Amino acid sequence: MRSFTIIFHFTSSLLISFFLFSCSRTPEKSEPKPNIILINIDDMGWRDVGFMGSEYYETPNIDALAASGMIFTNAYASASNCAPSRACMMSGQWPPRHGIYTVANSERGKSSDRKLIPVVNNEYMPEGNLLFPRLLQQAGYKTCHAGKWHLSDNPINFGFDINIGGSHAGNPGSYYPPYKNVPSLEAPKDDYYLSDLIMDKTLKFIKNTDTPFFLYYASYAVHTPIQPVTELLPKYKNKAEWNGQNNAEYATMVENIDAQIGRLIGELKNSDKLKNTFILFTSDNGGHYGITKQWPLRSGKGSYYEGGIREPLFVSWFGKVKPGSKSDAPVTNLDFYPTILDVAGIEKPTNKILDGKSLLPVLTQNETPEERPLFWHFPIYLEAYVKNDTTTQDPLFRTRPGSAIRLGNWKLIQYFENNDIELYDLEDDISEKNNLAESNPAKRDELLNLLKKWREEINAPVPEELNSEYKFASN
Numbered sequence: 001m002r003s004f005t006i007i008f009h010f011t012s013s014l015l016i017s018f019f020l021f022s023c024s025r026t027p028e029k030s031e032p033k034p035n036i037i038l039i040n041i042d043d044m045g046w047r048d049v050g051f052m053g054s055e056y057y058e059t060p061n062i063d064a065l066a067a068s069g070m071i072f073t074n075a076y077a078s079a080s081n082c083a084p085s086r087a088c089m090m091s092g093q094w095p096p097r098h099g100i101y102t103v104a105n106s107e108r109g110k111s112s113d114r115k116l117i118p119v120v121n122n123e124y125m126p127e128g129n130l131l132f133p134r135l136l137q138q139a140g141y142k143t144c145h146a147g148k149w150h151l152s153d154n155p156i157n158f159g160f161d162i163n164i165g166g167s168h169a170g171n172p173g174s175y176y177p178p179y180k181n182v183p184s185l186e187a188p189k190d191d192y193y194l195s196d197l198i199m200d201k202t203l204k205f206i207k208n209t210d211t212p213f214f215l216y217y218a219s220y221a222v223h224t225p226i227q228p229v230t231e232l233l234p235k236y237k238n239k240a241e242w243n244g245q246n247n248a249e250y251a252t253m254v255e256n257i258d259a260q261i262g263r264l265i266g267e268l269k270n271s272d273k274l275k276n277t278f279i280l281f282t283s284d285n286g287g288h289y290g291i292t293k294q295w296p297l298r299s300g301k302g303s304y305y306e307g308g309i310r311e312p313l314f315v316s317w318f319g320k321v322k323p324g325s326k327s328d329a330p331v332t333n334l335d336f337y338p339t340i341l342d343v344a345g346i347e348k349p350t351n352k353i354l355d356g357k358s359l360l361p362v363l364t365q366n367e368t369p370e371e372r373p374l375f376w377h378f379p380i381y382l383e384a385y386v387k388n389d390t391t392t393q394d395p396l397f398r399t400r401p402g403s404a405i406r407l408g409n410w411k412l413i414q415y416f417e418n419n420d421i422e423l424y425d426l427e428d429d430i431s432e433k434n435n436l437a438e439s440n441p442a443k444r445d446e447l448l449n450l451l452k453k454w455r456e457e458i459n460a461p462v463p464e465e466l467n468s469e470y471k472f473a474s475n
Contacts, residue, residue: 045287056245061262069316080308092337109383134159244293299391302398412447
């Protein structure tokens with residue numbers, strides 16, 4: 001009995017000591033959720049920044065930020081013009097899933113030049129499509145949209161708490177007051193540049209937010225109209241052309257956007273938020289070929305050659321992404337949705353199909369992603385906007401209805417009007433000058449079969465109805 005009492009007291013003492021020790025310990029603080037910033041510049045081409053090689057445009061702030069993280073050398077937009085690219089990025093889905101294929105009407109150009117009746121374009125994001133800002137909002141993030149939205153009348157309806165200048169407008173109409181298509185923003189003075197004003201309000205959001213936030217910074221620049229920042233113009237008028245880049249007015253807009261991003265990073269540093277902020281920088285499509293060149297890439301905005309869809313892209317995240325790192329893996333803005341969810345620690349929605357892959361293992365663990373095909377589908381017409389443009393399939397259209405696939409270093413484009421096929425080896429021919437469809441039938445058929453299978457799997461619409469107004473219809 002005595003031994004039982006001793007054991008009981010000893011055991012009780014241990015339990016009491018453990019209880020007191022547990023109560024006296026300071027609970028470990030969970031790591032705070034990272035802030036997330038997605039920077040999506042409008043119409044900025046693959047080589048319109050210094051970190052991608054430009055020696056004409058001056059982007060020191062963007063270049064320094066790129067150097068602090070990982071640069072992707074084979075990054076793509078999922079469409080070659082504004083609205084469909086943004087729709088894919090925000091929804092994480094290929095165009096056939098949301099129906100946004102172009103801007104406005106799909107019957108672009110002269111009817112007499114169009115052999116097929118294109119697929120009807122959906123100009124608004126379907127309200128039932130769950131965009132990732134809504135998931136961030138539901139997870140406790142304060143969400144802010146700043147600049148161009150272009151997917152509905154108001155981004156507030158898709159998961160944003162704050163809207164700075166966003167609407168269905170695809171361009172501002174003017175960068176000087178009055179801002180025409182951006183009536184929600186009032187200028188503090190008559191010559192106040194729109195990009196400056198949008199950043200003013202963006203910085204106010206950051207200063208007044210003490211919780212984890214998501215910022216979608218999508219300033220209207222550098223989209224047309226090309227309106228220079230006056231004080232910067234003399235420098236570029238006297239600057240030597242580089243690689244086809246020589247538009248002084250456009251250069252001032254590029255430098256001004258760089259300055260705004262410098263202001264953004266400055267505020268993050270001053271408020272001690274930069275160290276816990278995930279920053280993703282990209283553009284929505286290729287540069288306007290009549291304004292800027294992306295040589296050696298072929299063509300520009302609106303085309304499904306490399307100049308229309310290959311983009312500058314980097315990710316910066318202090319302590320998580322190695323500074324000065326690079327990835328040559330082909331990636332797409334469809335990958336942003338699952339990546340951002342992973343960064344925020346949010347489970348992927350079970351009732352939503354995502355067509356991209358998270359880049360987090362590439363960014364933080366230096367993993368090499370498995371090779372996968374990237375697809376584009378554009379069952380519409382986009383008229384040419386550069387006279388005598390020889391970089392597109394023909395001088396009348398930037399693109400005719402078709403689909404494209406990239407797998408490894410190989411890229412295939414199929415046009416629906418006459419089943420024209422183009423095959424390029426991007427490793428040896430990044431300029432897409434040598435069509436190998438006839439000389440390499442095995443690779444052509446391999447990619448074409450993958451492309452057809454993909455279209456069948458996602459039920460992608462292919463236009464087949466002939467246009468009676470086509471001037472060569474009798475042929």
